[in-house]
Amino acid sequence: MDVGQMRRQWVEYTKSLFMEGFLDSQFEQLQQLQDESNPDFVVEVVSLFFEDSERLLNDLTRALDQPSVDFKLVDSYVHQLKGSSSSIGASRVKNACIAFRNFCEEQNVEGCRRCLQQVKQENLLVKNKLETLFRMEQQIVAAGGSIPNMEQIGF
């Protein structure tokens, strides 16, 4: 595959991530903040997010395993995860958190546990998608190319 093909593949893949709702405009915002002086900005922020989300998901699992669930605590974890997923544009994770908070408000343990599974799933999905995207970027850069600018493409 030549650089041109790699770049086209990157564009198509990125478009699909937006179309399928995995990412929203906030991710695009992060991409715009990346430049030659900060070439790894997006990867760095995303890595921080997944470290943080893993911690929060573990905390949530523990909290929902308690004989008496502390819904305020659960809600505060979900609120944090909702905030950080929103900040990186991980739209499906964010939406799953919004649903999760509703069940917290209702103090519905089963509903919360189902939501936790949903959030874990969305988190894993977007993690895999982004890892694939970053791998493509590495290949483009290694082949001497540059990562396309979505804005310039007019997406």
Next chain:
Amino acid sequence: MARNGFTSRRRRSEKIDAFDLTPPDHSQEVHVLAVDDSIIDRKVIERLLRISCCKVTAVDSGRRALQFLGLDDEKSSSVDFDTLKVDLIITDYCMPGMTGYELLKKIKESSTFKEIPVVIMSSENIMARIDRCLEEGAEDFIVKPVKLADVQRIKDYMARETKPGNDQESGINKRKLRDSFDMSSVSPPSISPSSSSSSPSSPLSSPSSPTPSSRSTLPSSLSAPSSPTNSLDSPITRLKMTNTD
């Protein structure tokens, strides 16, 4: 790389100053103190501010912010304000321990720091929360996630206020802004059009000085690409847009 950009800017502004064509470019960078308990948000706001040519100090709590300013109870305020030079404080609202609102109050209570503009960020767009912050003296309220256009908007009016000779005007603007919101907070829950800053009952209406409502008509940024909806993103500009329409 950044230093070169600085030098050329300084040289250019010195030439232009002689002809007085553009406002002098203060070579000192604006220094922003950013407060957020989320490491992700801290990284993003730091980058947003740096790319907008601000110096940034990012801390993870209200307590640490007060420590940085020398305002916490443990240390005596032996900090030399001139060398510290914080031009803006931007803080998250929801934080464990001290909320952004509590931090805002502490700053406004301080004789040394009460003139520093404070901007609140929050993931929740709650009118009562926004009102409360503005009444306490917050300069602006940004709904998260924070975008480049938000940072450029607050930087624009910050630059205007920190220009020498503008202190009087900025004081009047702040008072006018508070007045217009005081009037509006009387009418629940939406802001009625009659509470605009150009209301005849306002003693401070002065058509010549930059009014708060003019903020909404200025482009949020002159250089960066901005979509038409950017100026509507701020809850405050949204309110003023309805007044000026």
